[in-house]
Amino acid sequence: MRTLEPFLAEHPFLKDLAPEYIKLLTGCASNVRFDAGQFIFREGDEANNFYIIRHGKVTIQLFAVERGAITIQTIEAGDILGWSWLISPYICRFDAQAVELTRAIALDGKCLRNKCELNHDLGYELLKRFSHIIVQRLEATRLQLMDLYGAHK
Amino acid sequence: MVDTANPFIPTQYRIQKVLGETYDTFTVELVPLQDNDGFSFLPGQFNMLYVFGVGEAPISLCSDPAIETSIKHTIRAVGTVTSAIQRLGRGGVVGVRGPFGTHWPLDDAKGNDVVIVAGGIGLAPLRPALYQIFAHREKYGRIALLFGARTPHDILYKHELERWRGRFDVEIKVTVDSAINGWRGNVGVVTTLIPGAQFDPLNTIAMICGPEVMMRFTIKELQNRGVKTENIYISMERNMKCGVGFCGHCQFGPTFVCKDGPIFRFDRINTIFGKREI
Numbered sequence: 001m002r003t004l005e006p007f008l009a010e011h012p013f014l015k016d017l018a019p020e021y022i023k024l025l026t027g028c029a030s031n032v033r034f035d036a037g038q039f040i041f042r043e044g045d046e047a048n049n050f051y052i053i054r055h056g057k058v059t060i061q062l063f064a065v066e067r068g069a070i071t072i073q074t075i076e077a078g079d080i081l082g083w084s085w086l087i088s089p090y091i092c093r094f095d096a097q098a099v100e101l102t103r104a105i106a107l108d109g110k111c112l113r114n115k116c117e118l119n120h121d122l123g124y125e126l127l128k129r130f131s132h133i134i135v136q137r138l139e140a141t142r143l144q145l146m147d148l149y150g151a152h153k
Numbered sequence: 154m155v156d157t158a159n160p161f162i163p164t165q166y167r168i169q170k171v172l173g174e175t176y177d178t179f180t181v182e183l184v185p186l187q188d189n190d191g192f193s194f195l196p197g198q199f200n201m202l203y204v205f206g207v208g209e210a211p212i213s214l215c216s217d218p219a220i221e222t223s224i225k226h227t228i229r230a231v232g233t234v235t236s237a238i239q240r241l242g243r244g245g246v247v248g249v250r251g252p253f254g255t256h257w258p259l260d261d262a263k264g265n266d267v268v269i270v271a272g273g274i275g276l277a278p279l280r281p282a283l284y285q286i287f288a289h290r291e292k293y294g295r296i297a298l299l300f301g302a303r304t305p306h307d308i309l310y311k312h313e314l315e316r317w318r319g320r321f322d323v324e325i326k327v328t329v330d331s332a333i334n335g336w337r338g339n340v341g342v343v344t345t346l347i348p349g350a351q352f353d354p355l356n357t358i359a360m361i362c363g364p365e366v367m368m369r370f371t372i373k374e375l376q377n378r379g380v381k382t383e384n385i386y387i388s389m390e391r392n393m394k395c396g397v398g399f400c401g402h403c404q405f406g407p408t409f410v411c412k413d414g415p416i417f418r419f420d421r422i423n424t425i426f427g428k429r430e431i
C-alpha cells in the first residue's frame with residue numbers, strides 16, 4: 001500500500017512542517033470513505049479525529065428542534081474538517097455529514113494529543129495551523145451573523 | 154437613448170415584462186414609449202428610475218448591452234421607489250434618466266483571468282459584464298464567477314447560472330449563508346470561495362459588487378491570494394439624487410460616486426471606502 005506521507009507533506013495545511021513531524025502524522029493517518037448521507041460525527045460525540053478532505057463535500061450542521069438540521073458551512077476537497085480534537089473537553093460541537101461520496105484522510109487526534117503533550121514543538125506547530133482555521137471560521141461566522149444581504153444592508 | 158442634452162429630463166418607458174426572481178426581487182424589461190435610436194450602455198452603468206409622483210432611485214442596468222431595443226433592471230423592493238415600481242407591474246410607465254456612471258474594465262481585462270465576486274443583488278450590475286465576456290470569450294483567460302446569497306431562495310438568475318455552469322469555459326460557484334436540508338450546494342460566506350477559485354493572481358482582474366462589508370472582506374481575501382490592488386474594481390452604491398455630479402449628495406472630497414463611479418479601481422478609492430457616510 002502507498003504511504004500517505006507524500007500526500008501529507010504536500011498538503012498546504014501542513015506546509016513547512018518538519019519531515020519528522022510529517023512522519024509522525026503519517027503514523028496516525030488512515031484513508032477513510034463516507035457514503036452520501038453518512039454522518040462523519042455528531043454533536044456530542046467524543047472528538048477523536050480530524051480529517052483532510054481529498055474528494056467530496058461535507059456539511060456542518062446544527063440541529064434545531066423547530067427548524068431541523070441547518071447547514072452552516074460546507075467543506076470540500078482540500079479543506080480540514082474538525083478541530084475539537086485539539087481543544088478540551090474534546091467533544092464535537094456540530095454534526096458533520098457527507099453530502100456526496102467523500103474520501104478523506106483521518107488523523108487520530110487522540111494519538112496526536114498525546115504526542116503533542118510529549119512534544120510541545122509539534123503541539124505548537126499544529127496549534128498554529130488550527131488556530132488559523134478557527135479564526136477563519138470565526139470571521140466567516142461573524143459575516144454570516146451580520147445578515148449582509150438582508151433588507152437593511 | 155435618454156435626453157442627453159438635459160440629463161434631468163426622464164424619458165418614459167413602459168414595463169413590458171416582469172419576471173419574479175426571488176420573493177422580494179424582480180426584473181423589469183423596459184421599452185421606450187416613443188420610438189428612439191435604441192439604448193446603449195456599458196456594463197456597470199446605472200439609470201435613475203423615476204416613478205411619477207413618488208420619486209427616483211438609481212438602479213443598475215442588468216441586461217445584455219448588445220440588445221438596444223429594450224433594457225432590463227433587477228430590483229429589490231426595499232423602500233418607497235422600488236416598491237412603487239413593483240406595484241406598477243406590467244404595463245406601468247416609469248421615467249428613465251441615464252445611462253450614468255463608470256463601467257467595468259472589460260477592455261483592460263482582456264488577456265487576463267477575470268474573477269467576479271457578487272453578493273446578493275450585486276450580481277445585477279455584473280451580469281452585463283458576463284454577457285460581454287461570453288460574447289468575446291476568446292479574449293479572456295480563465296473566468297470565475299463567485300456568488301453569495303442569503304439562502305437558496307435568494308439566488309438570482311438561477312436558470313442562467315445553471316446554463317452558464319454547463320459551459321466548460323467558466324467556473325461558477327454559488328454559496329449561501331445558511332440552508333436547511335435539501336440544499337446540496339455550498340454554505341458559507343462568499344469569501345470562502347476565493348481560496349479554491351481557479352485564476353492566476355498575478356494576471357487577474359477582479360470585479361466585485363455587493364454590500365460594502367462583503368466587498369471589504371473579499372478584497373482582503375483576493376489580496377491574500379496575491380491579486381494586485383490596482384487590479385481590483387468595486388462598485389460603490391451610495392445614496393444619490395441627481396446622478397450627474399450636480400447636487401453633491403454622493404460627494405466625498407473631490408469624488409462624486411455618481412459621476413466618478415460607481416465602478417472604481419480600488420487603489421483610487423480606498424480612502425473613501427469603508428467611510429461611514431458620505
Ligand SMILES: Cc1cc2nc3c(=O)[nH]c(=O)nc-3n(C[C@H](O)[C@H](O)[C@H](O)COP(=O)(O)OP(=O)(O)OC[C@H]3O[C@@H](n4cnc5c(N)ncnc54)[C@H](O)[C@@H]3O)c2cc1C
Nearest residue numbers: 210211212213227228229231232233234235277390391415
Ligand atoms: C449606482 C447604484 C446602483 C444600484 N443598483 C441597484 C439595482 O440594480 N437594484 C436594486 O434593487 N437596487 C440598486 N441600488 C440600490 C437602490 O438605489 C437603493 O436601494 C434605493 O435606496 C432604493 O430606493 P427606494 O426609494 O426604494 O428605497 P428607500 O425608501 O430610499 O429605502 C432605502 C433603504 O432604507 C430602508 N428604509 C426605508 N424606509 C425606512 C424606514 N422608515 N426606517 C428604516 N429604514 C428604512 C430600506 O429598507 C432600504 O434599505 C443601486 C444603488 C446605486 C447607488
Ligand code: FES
Nearest residue numbers: 394396400401411
Ligand atoms: S448624486 Fe448628485 S452629485 Fe452625485
